Amino acid sequence: MMRIKQLEVENFRVFLKKEKFDFSDADLILCDAPNGSGKTTMLDAIEWCLTGNIGRLSDTYSKRLSKSDQKKNYNLKTILKHKKCPKENTIVSLKIMLDGNKYIITREQKDDTLLNPGQVIVYDMDNNLLDKEILEEWVQKETFYQYHVFDMQKAYNFLGKDKQSVEKFFVDFTRQYNEAKRVVDNLEVFQDDINLKKQEISGKKISEDKLKDVREKIAAYVEKKEMLQYEKKLLFENENVEIISQSKEEMDVQLQKLYRCGYSKASEIIKTLLNGQQALEIKTHLENVEREILQHPKEILKVVEKELYNENFKVQLENELLELQKMSLTKDNIELIHSKIIEFQRKEFTKDYWNVEWEKVLNENSVIEELRNDINILGDGNNVLNLLTSLIADKNSVIEYRNQLRNNGEEMICPLCGSSETFSEMEDEEILQQAQKYSDEHAKLLGDKKKKLKAHEDAKNQLMTDIVERAKNALKEKMTEVSSALKEIVILNEICKNYTTYVERLQSFDSKKYSFENLKEYKKVENYIEEINRDVVGKEKSNQLEKDVKDILIIIGYNSEGKNYEEILKETEIQSREVPLIVEYSNELLSKKITSLQQCISNKEIVSTKNQLEKWEETNRQIDEKIDELTKLNDLAGGKIDDINKVLLDLRKEEYAMVGPYLSKIFQKLSRDIHIKEFRLSKRDSNQGSKELDILDEEGRPILNMFSDGQLSVFMMSYFLGNAFRLADKEKMSIYMMDDVTSCMDDINMLAFLDLIKYQLKTENGAFSQLFFSSCNERIHNLLEWKANGCGIKCKRIVLNEVQN
Template sequence: MTKYRINKLYIKNFKLVKEALVKFESNDIVVLDGPNGFGKTTIFDTLELVITGNISRIKDDDGRRTYKDILFCKDGDSSGEILIKVEFINEQDNRVTIVKRLPVEKHVPITQRKPTNFSIFDTHILEDFEEVISQENKKNQDDVEAFFGTDDLSRLYNLYYYIQQEESTRYLKDSEKRRRDEINHLFNTKQEKQELEYIKKVIKILNKEIKDISIQLNLLKTEEKNIKLPVEETNVLAHKPIIEGECLGEWDKEDIVVKNEGHRNNYIKELMELREFINGYDDFKHAKHNKSIDSILMNTNLLKDTIIIGSHLSSFEEISTLYHQQQWVYKLKSQLEEKSSWGSLEKKSLIDLEKILKIEIDIPSIENILDKIEYLEKRMNGVSQIVMDLNEIRQRLLEKFNQYINYKEDEDKECPMCGHEWTDSEELIKNIENKKQKYSHMYNEDAKGIDSYSNILFGDYFEPIIKEINIYLMNVTPQLEQDFYEQLNISMKNRDMVVKFLEWCGKKEIDIESIVNQRLSFVKEEEILVNVNALSQEIVKLKEKVDWKIDEYELKYNKFNMIYNNIFKGEAQLISKIDNNDIEYKIKYLNWCYEQTLYKKQGEIDDHIRKETEKLKYLQLKVEKAKKIRDVYSSCINEYELKIINDIEILFYIYSGRLLQYYQRGMGLFIQNTTGGLKFVANSETDHDAINYLSSGQLSALVIAFTLTLNKIYSNNKLGLLLIDDPVQTMDDINMASLVELLRNEFRERQIILSTHEDNISRYIRYKFSKYGLKHKRLNVKEVL
């Protein structure tokens, strides 16, 4: 296969390089020299980025961090594009250019500016170095690997093609298993190992299934052992309800299934409680009767209302009418006595009053005078109205004062208006009258007319009516007081309950008439309580005897009451249809149903055990077959990999021997294939790893020998490169000379790019290659970049 070498490299705005063109010109060896710090490693980084799509030595310890700038932009300035172009050429002068580019217009979010994020670079493959970069020639990393004819180039690159300056011994410092993993691709056993892992996974799944089935079988056998079947199978029993045509509960259903012992026990417990209820039903009836008595005795409001309205239920409407009539007459009397209320006096009120008092009232004359007064009041000026109102108020106060004097034994000489002390009451009244006369002079003609008509209206009409009202109120029977009516009215709100209670008392032959209030007057609280107590004593006599112990009374009543309501739905007639024989048969029937459940369950468990046992045997057989296949796979893979390692081992022994001259433990090193890993040893008599006793220079030589071995045997693709970054830093002179000889003689078909900071080493290498007619070139990086 024709291999490609590097012809030239173009760098722009990458790290410290503003712009540079580096010409390799397909030489056999290119030595990058010059002082440290001027870009030798930068060139290796650009080549690795173009070929693999990343730079392996760049690390990001904290992936959670964000960065404000892009690591690879020159001076952190992202105003210009980053551009790297590498032209590859083969012996037939076929050329191809691979490009990594970060355009200026491409926006890179802060979250994607991590040092290890190389996906920000676009990839292009050009047919000509000067070809315009465009969307048409844009590719991806897979296309680069396809061109060179290898997969996973980013991993193989550091194993076959590139020895880094600071990580030359990285591979040796890895664990034995990691070393083995690094070269697993050499064995080409990826598919076989995947199949082996699949087989192991299947075995693991099958073993878990076998374990689960074994546990299940143990549980089933334990469950079967716990099934307690009767010694002799009970004869078949037919379903028969306790009461024909009724279903009293779950246990009384025709299609009942007794699922387990707990269900059976609960059903039988209910039936035994039912039997207890049937046998003690008479006591329950008495207890239930007593409960109703107690509920009545506790309803104090009902008993009080019964005392108050018990004898007035039928006459309440009549009492209410009479009470409101009396109240209306009182109100009308007040209206007639109060001059200020005359204006609102209605004709209908006077007509109704005629009927009540059974007198004749000259209503037309009264209306005529009221009209005249109203007319004059509208004409009268303000001063006259004030004077008239003042005299009227004084007159009413005087009347009340006279009434007050009549009630008192001592003569009162103090003015009721201003509090002035007079010689005697006659002098006081005389002065009040004089004051009235004095104000009367301030009246105008309208005021005098109003005063005259008012005196006529009151003296000739209203005063006689008031006298008749007083006679009526003194003689009317019954005279209903407000407190009595309000007491009666409040208790009437509980009328329906009182009616039912009176009917109940009648059925129980309680003499209620002798206890309730018969009078049409207010009943005091003390009297009510006395009568309530008397009524309660009569009710208590109705209680019946119950042969239950006091400490179990409430518990037993609640239990029996629940049975009465839940099973019989409060229908007492059903209870008489049950006897103990019916209950005993139902218990036997439930036990028989439970036995049938046990037989059925045993059969199901036996069937389950049989199926699980068959499944267990089948899985065990499959596991045995799978284990045999696993062992065959493991043996074949190990034998094949051992053969591959043996192939590497011979060349590695030669290369390591040539590089490790004057090595005290032998001519070279061997590769030892350990369980799951690789080890480098001096000979077959020791199993100590070389990493533990070689010097740093020897370790570097060992790594180079191993890389050269892999490159020589397995680098069978189009990439004809071998890159070594400054091996002089870690190798002594003898190892270095051996390395140059080995490179010149064994790797003529490769393009070797090697860096060093020592001029004499640079000249020495080029001299050795030129002596054999190999093309060489020196690049002073300080001058080139």
């Protein structure tokens, strides 16, 4: 038997932090706490760890919300996790003892939902990881809440069950009759296979609408006594005129050849009509061109010779004028763009003119460069000149210097050259006389050079001015020339626009033949008119051709409604591919041959159609026979199912008749109510009622209508204990939980209840190997604890006030 030794929870509903509950070897665990302290949550944790579900929550959750709402995030919050830790994982761990071995079961869940059972792992006492499937061998998770948990919610839910659902609560008290059920299931599968087979072969039947169409076709066909004879005259090469000897396939091939001949002839006539229409259109355009030449011969000749009709020529001139208008001529850029000005071919600005004038400019540049170099060289001596000028300006200081030396009796030495003899003897006016002379001569030479430089620079500027001015004149003349050409083009094109339009239309037929060059002279245009006139189809001939092509299209069954000749021609040319060589053709001959051949084919087709109809009818008859056989098998299987179900129903009725007294004994032992003597579980005899179960008293009255809340709770406790007794030797999991049943205790015979609990825990093979009992009623806990201690039952009392989060 299984026994829970320890429970550890973390972030599970009201338990925020990790909490550990040690149950040791207790057989009876009493959870004593006020409402909201977590006693129900502790039992929920055990159920969730073992099954991945919490029955009381998932049942009400699924009823309260639609399937789509159950998956919405705002409805999932706090169903598993503590409200303060929505992102942390929920972890519950159980230490259990089973058949002398210790195991640890841990279940962990990331999402806050019961829609996902989370991840479960199982370890043995040596910390070896076991296959998690072993947990399913220990615990029946689908029925855990139904059979191993008793709470008041289950009692209230039971009242809301329909009669078909009620049976599911009690069916486990009866034998399962698995073999009989298996036979019924197999027979139902057999019936499904039969129905699928019937659908499959029914799909192979020929529809009645299709058969009706064929019968009407045969009935509507009247074979003619006198067949139209097939003309012996050959219409195309190698034609077989003995059609009677041909098979239907051969007739179909010959009929297609006749159609191709018709399509070919229609294409030929349509081409003649289209060519005639085109010739007439060309002739009209040529006559218009001829008229324009007569009115504007010179203008047209000029437009053609200069190709002024070409829009690109005009665009080119416009772009050229734009470039000329943007051109700016200065002394700085004339050397770079003079070649463009020369290209204008103006008399005032020729290549010779440029070469001569530019040579002059270059010469002036050479002289100017030389003079500038001389001036720079003369300017390099300015320091000496500046010094001499300073001395000349301060000549008296030099004289005073010499007088001072003389008065002091010192040797008079020249401060510039170091001479004593000359410096001491020369007169005052002779001092610095040579310096003055040198300064005057140098100033005169530098002034002459600067005058020459200015003269040559002025000459160069005048040359450049003249060159730029003549270039501007050349540019202006070129702009005038281009502008005039543009105006002339506009005028000529306006005069000749009709002529140009007609020629362009003609070029859409033959651009080479009807070029502007070929259509500039009246005589040549006149020759073209005479030439094209031969291809023009007259009105009378055109009407006859149109009638002929219309007749042909009717003969070959071609629908030409809403189509022009171009569209018809495309299709007739496709259909006339691989046409045989036509020997002799007329619409009448083609019509007779096609009609005669179609009659022969129809005769052969009607015979073939009759044969096909007979085959289809025979096929449908065989299918109907097969369907009848399958229907009989299906009915036979259905009869067997009804017979077995009737026997099962009778057996169930007998067994439910025994279940009622069994539950009655438990109820009477626990309940203080003495008015209800017996429970009866009754099934109805009708097909629909066979799935319904009534719970009646000894006089056949519905008990659920009479029960008070307390009596209902006692009844559900009887059901709970009855299942525990039934499962005592069938499941390894004999751990049960009773959650807060205080409200029904007034209706329970407490002494009998305590004795029953005591006996089941104390007996070695009792229904309970371990019982968890939670209540907020301290008196009941004291009674249970006193009773357990008095008979040697190990009891553990858990007070949750200390671990409240």
